[in-house]
Amino acid sequence: MTTSTRRAEEFVGDGPERRFSGPATGEERRMLLAFLGDQRATLELKCAGVEAELSARAVEPSTLSLLGLVRHLTDVERHWFRQVLAGQDAPPLYSCTEAPDGDFDGAVSEPAAIADAWQAWRAEVAYADDFAERAPHLDLEGDDSWRGRVSLRWVLIHMIEEYARHNGHADLLRERIDGARGI
Helix, strand or coil: CCCCCCHHHCCCCCCHHHCCCCCCCCCHHHHHHHHHHHHHHHHHHHHCCCHHHCCCCCCCCCCCCHHHHHHHHHHHHHHHHHHHHCCCCCCCCCCCCCCCCHHHHCCCCCHHHHHHHHHHHHHHHHHHHHHHHHCCCCCCEEEECCCEEEEHHHHHHHHHHHHHHHHHHHHHHHHHHHCCCCC
């Protein structure tokens, strides 16, 4: 008789104990940042151990790739925290008007490109975390051309949503690449 395992138990990596360890009660900012950190850790875990395949378009005909997701989320972090909330002139690193899907389409399996993407992502995450920690309150606002006035609270919730959505894509991409399954 074969014993079945849950998908969550099949993924190779550091396991869920490395993630989802944030508080379930307490101060709102701390909880939101912990949830966002958990989602970011999930993305990193999904990309671990498959560096050569990070740019694989593994679910045809989609142009999504794990590396494309990293590049896309770098631009998303940059947009919300630097441009919208901090008011900086910080254009996207990977997409533009002429190449709106440059974050995905420009993802290539070259070691330097992969290293640069991870470095840029980590820099944007560090900036976002520092900004969110130093903000005087969650009602701090910024202007966005798509949503209008947004608060830091809304941005944190949206970022959790954005990562959760794309981590679902990463699940499918990773399973297609090497069979690894789970959360």
